[in-house]
Amino acid sequence: MKKGRPFLEILASAAYEDYRFPILEIFAFLFALGQFAFSNLNVASSLRSEELMIYWLVSSAMGLPLFIFLILIFKNIAYGLGGDLEKGTIQTYLSYPLSRKKILTAKLLSAIGIAVILFFGIQTVALVVQVPALILPNIGLILLLYAANFAYVLLITSIILLFALLIKKGGVALIVGIAVYFAIGIATSIVLLFASLSGSAMFLQAVALLNPATALSAHYGYIPGNIGWNPSLTEVTYYVGANYFITAILFFIAYRYFSRRLSI
Amino acid sequence: MALINAENLTKHYGIVHAVDNLSLQVEEDSIMGLIGPNGAGKTTTIKMILGVLKPDDGLIKVFGENPWDNVNLRAKIGVVYEKAFFPPHQKTVSYLERVCRIYGVPESRAKEVLALVNLGEASDRQIKALSAGMLQKFAVAHALIHKPKLVIADEMTANLDPIARSDLLDLVLKLHEQENVTLLLSSHILPELSRVCDSVAIINRGKVWAHGKLEELYEKFSAKTVRISTDQPEKLAELVKALPYVENITADSRGISVKVSEGKEDNLYEDTPKLARKGQVKILGIESGSTSLEELYRQVIAQEGETQA
Helix, strand or coil: CCCCCHHHHHHHHHEEEEEEEEHHHHHHHHHHHHHHHHHHHHHHHCCCCCHHHHHHHHHHHHHHHHHHHHHHHHHHHHHHHHHHHHHHHHHCCCCCCCHHHHHHHHHHHHHHHHHHHHHHHHHHHHHHEEECHHHHHHHHHHHHHHHHHHHHHHHHHHHHHHHHHHHHHHHHHHHHHHHHHHHHHHHHHHHHHHHHHHHCCCCHHHHHHCCCHHHHHCCCCCCCCCCCCCCCHHHHHHHHHHHHHHHHHHHHHHHHHHHCCCCC | CEEEEEEEEEECCCCCCEEEEEEEECCCCCEEEEEEECCCCCCHHHHHCCCCCCCEEEEECCCCCCCCCHHHHHHCCEEEECCCCCCCCEEHHHHHHHHHHHHHHCCHHHHHHHHHCCCCCHHHCCCCCHHHHHHHHHHHHHHCCCCCCCCEEEEECCCCCHHHHHHHHHHHHHHHHHHCHHHHHHHCCCCHHHHHHHHEEEEECEEEEEEEEHHHHHHHCCCCEEEEEEECCHHHHHHHHHHEEEEEEEEEEEEEEEEEEECCHHHHHHHHHHHHHHCCCCCCEEEEEECCHHHHHHHHHHHHHHHHH
């Protein structure tokens, strides 16, 4: 008997189920191209610096596609993993010669990894088409912008993952994830209003831990009112790092729970 | 040699004792039946043996190894669950070919096992388009892909029609005879297990109440039991209960099973017709000892009741 390749096959099987109808991805691709082709470049080119132009282009192109991919990733985690736990497909995978950790990795690579590659592939192509000359000189800033905007998605994804593993129900995990997403969004709006009225940035800094894109907005002065907080890009990087650290801890807990404790 | 050795397994779900200090051995090259009513603890036991559920207490060894997250062990075991779930949108043969690649066996094995369970014609169907019976057969094919040494099946025939059940049991016997596969089959449908099993474990309320070769169990539990067929089982049970040497009676729709004190079987043969005449109950037949797994099961469960009382 030759050596099998259980990891690749389970990844392929999960990807087949997760991406059967790539409607969301196609829509996001068209949206991203449309954004760049018809509007943002005109606005961006009127901005006073190259850095601001990059910030504007990347942020505005991410808007709806990021939300679409967020829904896609939530759906993949909730139904792809929570649903598989609920129905028993994970039980079938557990009969194959592959460790629990690798099964979870295969499922997450399909649910998140492929979506992330698609998303950034689309974003990068759009950026290359529109401002090819600005990419290499600003690569550090571009990566920071991507990392800051995607941090929030991964954080909520890790929360959905934990819920999906704990309750083993895909639908409920999705509802919880969407509720957390909107709850943080609403809380951010309230905090922004409070910050602009009171001039205190303390709560805003707490929100920036959950969603580092807020720190970027503060850095570029896109937060209305005088909040007295103008973080440097280095500080923004700290917020991004802290957010990814929290997310990594949540993923670590999920892995430990799945591989050591989860009874199926 | 015992391929499965479980000692003092315990599993609680909150206050429910699903499995309570259960011990079980499955010998190599045997077909063991795990018998018990719904909720007896069969599935929980099987899941612990398969390493998908952690026991609260006790020890399990399968092929001498701890089954929890044991990758090497999984390559030696085939599993059939009562409700089989596979990725629904893939074609049967494509998915089985994928499973072949998982185990590193030639992809041609996919069609072989589909033909083995008479699903050759459904090879191009999506898994979600299979009927419950076909899905169960597919699960059996899936379990046999890598030619496992041990097959564990939980209520394998529960969703099947009688003909499909019979076919599947024939397949079980064929596998056992031709490929020396050891099988652990759980079921609450007793006649079919008695057809294929050479040993059984009777499980109820999370405990094993009897365990061993079928012939030995028949001998042990049926020696002092008399089966009386009648048209009024409950009335006859009431009459016979008054006899001083009667230890236990169980009644069903076709008659009663009476357990008597040592050496008192002949007395029962003499006294029962007299009592029946008095009570105007018709006796249709009297025979000594258990004749079926179902009867054995009744005796063991009856004894369990006495033990608990």
